[in-house]
Every structure is written in C-alpha cells, then in structure tokens.
Amino acid sequence: MAEITTARMASDLVSSSMAPKTKEVINLDQLSLFYGTSQALKDISLKIRENVVTAFIGPSGCGKSTLLRCLNRMNDLIDNVRIEGTCEIGNQNIYGPDVDVVELRKRVGMVFQKSNPFPKSIYENIAFALRLHGVKKKNELDDVIERSLRQAALWEEVKDRLHSSGLGLSGGQQQRLCIARAVAIQPEILLMDEPASALDPLATAKIEELVMDLKKDYTIVIVTHNMQQAARVSDYTAFFYLGRLIEYDTTLKVFTNPSHKQTEDYVTGRFG
Amino acid sequence: MQRHFDQELDLLKQKLLVMASYAEDAVGNAVKALSERDDQLARAVIKADDSLDTLEVELDEFCISLLALHAPIASDLRLITIAMKITHDLERVGDEATTIARRVIELNAEPQLKNYVDIPRMAVLALAMLKDSLDAFVNRHPMKAREVVPRDKQVDELNRQIHRELVSYMVESPSTMTRGLNLMVISKSLERIADHAANIAEEVVYLYEGSDIRHIKKSPSKPTVY
Numbered sequence: 388m389a390e391i392t393t394a395r396m397a398s399d400l401v402s403s404s405m406a407p408k409t410k411e412v413i414n415l416d417q418l419s420l421f422y423g424t425s426q427a428l429k430d431i432s433l434k435i436r437e438n439v440v441t442a443f444i445g446p447s448g449c450g451k452s453t454l455l456r457c458l459n460r461m462n463d464l465i466d467n468v469r470i471e472g473t474c475e476i477g478n479q480n481i482y483g484p485d486v487d488v489v490e491l492r493k494r495v496g497m498v499f500q501k502s503n504p505f506p507k508s509i510y511e512n513i514a515f516a517l518r519l520h521g522v523k524k525k526n527e528l529d530d531v532i533e534r535s536l537r538q539a540a541l542w543e544e545v546k547d548r549l550h551s552s553g554l555g556l557s558g559g560q561q562q563r564l565c566i567a568r569a570v571a572i573q574p575e576i577l578l579m580d581e582p583a584s585a586l587d588p589l590a591t592a593k594i595e596e597l598v599m600d601l602k603k604d605y606t607i608v609i610v611t612h613n614m615q616q617a618a619r620v621s622d623y624t625a626f627f628y629l630g631r632l633i634e635y636d637t638t639l640k641v642f643t644n645p646s647h648k649q650t651e652d653y654v655t656g657r658f659g
Numbered sequence: 660m661q662r663h664f665d666q667e668l669d670l671l672k673q674k675l676l677v678m679a680s681y682a683e684d685a686v687g688n689a690v691k692a693l694s695e696r697d698d699q700l701a702r703a704v705i706k707a708d709d710s711l712d713t714l715e716v717e718l719d720e721f722c723i724s725l726l727a728l729h730a731p732i733a734s735d736l737r738l739i740t741i742a743m744k745i746t747h748d749l750e751r752v753g754d755e756a757t758t759i760a761r762r763v764i765e766l767n768a769e770p771q772l773k774n775y776v777d778i779p780r781m782a783v784l785a786l787a788m789l790k791d792s793l794d795a796f797v798n799r800h801p802m803k804a805r806e807v808v809p810r811d812k813q814v815d816e817l818n819r820q821i822h823r824e825l826v827s828y829m830v831e832s833p834s835t836m837t838r839g840l841n842l843m844v845i846s847k848s849l850e851r852i853a854d855h856a857a858n859i860a861e862e863v864v865y866l867y868e869g870s871d872i873r874h875i876k877k878s879p880s881k882p883t884v885y
Contacts, residue, residue, distance in 0.1 A: 592660070592662070593660070596660065596662060615730050618727065618728040618729070618730070619664070619729055639724050639727070639728065642727045642728055643723060643724060643727045
C-alpha cells in the first residue's frame with residue numbers, strides 16, 4: 388500500500404503541563420498532628436514527586452500550612468504539638484531520634500508569605516547562610532551569590548547595588564531575595580508558604596515564572612490560597628479540608644475533572 | 660517577560676500546523692488518486708484519516724487543559740478558542756478527503772467518464788485557500804485571511820458548473836449515472852473543503868483583529884421589537 392508520510396510527527400510535541408512521573412521523594416504515612424487536644428491533621432498519606440511543583444490547596448484552617456511546616460519540622464517550635472505517623476524524606480524518617488534538625492532544614496528550605504530579609508545588604512543576606520555552612524572564601528561566596536540571584540531572577544535588577552540594604556528592595560524583589568537565600572545552600576526541597584499572597588499581580592507573575600523555572604533543580608511544595616496560581620504553576624495538587632487529604636492527583640485532573648464533589652465545589656468557588 | 664504559558668501557546672500552534680499538514684496532504688493525495696486512478700493511494704488517504712481524528716481529540720484536550728489551568732484572557736483566550744474551531748474544520752477537511760478517496764475507488768472500477776478538468780481546478784483553488792488561511796494564521800496576517808473568504812465564491816461557481824455538466828452526461832446516457840453521481844459527490848466535497856478554509860480564514864481574522872466577520876451580509880438589520 389502507498390505510504391503517506393508527513394515530515395513532522397505530532398507525538399514529538401509534548402506539553403510541559405503534563406505532570407511528569409518522577410521519583411517519589413517525600414513519603415507521608417498516616418501522619419496526624421495535634422495542637423494539645425485538637426487534631427489539626429488527620430491520617431495524611433501522601434507521596435510527593437521529585438522535580439515537580441506540588442500545590443497544597445484548601446480553605447483556611449484545613450491544615451495545608453501545618454502540613455507544609457511538618458516537612459522541615461517547623462512545628463517543633465510550637466509548644467504542645469504532638470505528631471503521629473511517619474514523614475520520610477529520601478527514605479529517612481525526619482522525626483526519627485537521630486535526625487539533626489539543622490541539617491534537615493538545610494535539605495528542606497522554606498520561603499514564607501511575608502518576605503523577611505535580614506536588615507543587611509543584599510550580598511550579606513545570602514552570604515550569611517553560606518558562611519554559617521562553612522563557605523568562607525570571597526570568590527566562592529561571590530560565585531554562589533551570583534548564581535543564587537540569577538536562579539531567583541533577581542541578578543539583573545540588583546547586580547549594581549549588591550551592597551545596599553535588602554530592605555530597600557520592593558516587596559516582590561524582597562521575596563525573590565528570600566528565594567535566592569533559600570536556594571543558595573542548594574536544598575533538595577523548597578517549601579513555599581503563600582509566597583506571592585502579599586504581592587501585586589506583576590510581582591506575583593514573576594514569582595510564578597520563577598517557581599516553574601526552579602523545579603528543574605528543586606522539588607517544590609507550595610501552599611496557596613489562589614486557586615488559579617495552583618492551576619498555573621503546579622504539576623500535582625493536593626486538596627485538604629478540615630485536616631484531611633480529600634484528593635491528590637495531577638493538577639490537570641483536579642482542575643478539569645476532580646474525583647470528589649468537595650474538591651469540585653472548592654475549585655469552582657462554590658464554597659471555601 | 661517571556662511566560663511559560665507562551666511556550667504552551669507556541670506548542671498549541673505547532674500542533675495545529677501538524678494537523679493542518681495532515682489535512683492538506685489528505686486532500687492533495689485524494690485528488691491525485693482521482694486524476695491518476697490510483698486505488699492504493701486512495702486507500703492510504705482513508706487510512707491516514709485516523710491520524711487526523713486522533714489529533715482532533717488530542718488538540719481539544721490540550722485546549723481544555725489550557726483553559727482550565729491558565730484561565731486565559733484577551734488574545735490568549737481568542738487563540739485557544741479559535742484553535743478548537745480550526746481543529747474541527749481540519750478534521751472535517753480530512754473527512755471530505757476520505758469521502759473523495761472512497762468515491763475514487765468506486766470510479767476506478769469503471770472506465771473514466773471524461774477528462775477531468777474542472778475538478779482538479781477546484782482542488783487547486785480549495786487547497787490554495789486552505790494554505791493561505793493557515794499562512795495568515797502563522798504569519799499573523801489578518802488582511803491575507805480576509806482575502807481568502809471571497810474566493811469561496813469561485814469554488815462554488817465551479818461546483819455548480821460541474822453539476823450542470825454531469826447532469827447533461829447522465830441525461831444523455833443513463834449508464835453514466837453511477838460515475839456521474841460519484842463525481843458530483845467529489846465536487847461537493849471539494850466545495851465543502853473550500854468552505855472550511857473560508858471558516859478558518861474568518862477565525863484567523865477574529866484571532867488577530869478581535870472582530871467577527873462571519874455572516875455580516877446575511878445578518879438581518881436590527882430585529883423589530885414589538
């Protein structure tokens with residue numbers, strides 16, 4: 388039979404919005420968390436993949452930030468917190484007795500809702516953590532600082548004023564400085580707790596683009612109240628309600644055809 | 660600022676162009692199968708239609724995911740919605756090519772009724788319309804797209820002419836009936852392909868100018884309110 392050939396193959400064209408099935412690096416099993424007697428997280432079992440963006444969504448008080456803070460033991464700083472179940476990162480139970488929390492937080496960096504640069508120069512904001520981790524030579528510091536600021540898409544805007552105060556930057560720039568600071572020590576995982584909720588739309592768009600760039604190098608978990616942000620930036624989405632994990636799937640599935648009615652009601656804005 | 664979303668939109672355009680190249684090939688090959696009386700090529704056209712169907716489904720799913728995940732507005736929104744319409748038009752073009760191929764196989768079972776002159780001319784016009792409307796899409800050229808739309812009339816006229824001619828054959832000699840009807844169907848399919856090309860051109864105008872030029876002459880003046 389005569390063959391019809393078409394030069395370009397459609398199957399070569401793959402969208403980046405198709406969630407990749409990379410290795411699972413975070414493994415939560417039956418994780419529960421109590422503040423005193425009140426239970427904030429109920430039997431959460433969840434596996435998070437490497438080098439993708441996973442979004443935690445859900446109405447206020449659903450436990451998404453609490454869960455995020457479990458991943459680098461930020462909840463240890465709160466009195467009366469009790470945790471049951473396991474949370475493994477790269478096969479290590481991070482709540483095990485021999486875990487060095489400082490080492491853990493080096494592997495699992497965090498960016499907060501409100502940007503919190505140190506009251507120091509842009510350069511020193513990043514150099515501080517590096518010196519703490521043993522980087523002393525100036526040229527080595529310079530290199531890492533430039534690389535981190537480039538990764539945070541801030542280098543071009545600040546390269547001529549590295550020694551002026553970090554607090555003189557705009558809100559969006561300060562947040563990117565915090566991201567540069569977090570990536571300077573090359574964590575495996577980057578936790579972001581509503582990193583753009585205090586920013587204007589343009590600065591928000593920059594942070595979102597940055598998140599999508601950074602997933603090449605880091606595993607990112609982001610908590611957001613902004614549903615469209617979760618849709619735009621994440622590969623996988625977990626929906627929480629009243630301390631429970633209701634649905635966890637590819638972002639495409641959650642936003643086009645969720646399996647649970649509660650998820651559908653939330654993502655379409657019917658409640659929450 | 661280059662957005663990640665722009666890469667997705669570029670991908671959408673590339674996928675559309677791949678689909679368009681399949682559709683153009685299908686029509687070109689179907690007409691070639693007719694003029695060269697090539698059964699094998701006709702069968703290959705019918706088989707290749709599956710790829711167009713698959714691409715239609717794939718592109719629709721992709722557009723829906725872009726709508727759901729990015730909540731696009733303005734020109735982004737227009738691009739995605741017209742992409743969905745263009746895929747539908749291209750899939751229909753593929754179906755018409757399949758119809759032509761089926762009729763070619765039937766025609767080849769009998770001696771050729773006459774020398775084909777007008778049908779290849781129609782095919783050239785229809786394919787040029789398809790190509791120009793897609794070029795206008797790729798090159799952001801709404802004026803070129805506007806020029807495509809009125810060319811549909813030439814194809815319509817040729818179709819009418821072919822019908823008259825075939826009717827005269829069939830009246831004269833009823834034994835030519837089957838071949839005459841098959842050729843009429845082919846002519847009608849080419850006319851429909853030109854319609855789809857004109858639709859694509861109108862969609863391209865909407866994409867780049869934001870103005871809807873469909874049915875402008877046909878629409879009645881303001882409806883009377885009683």
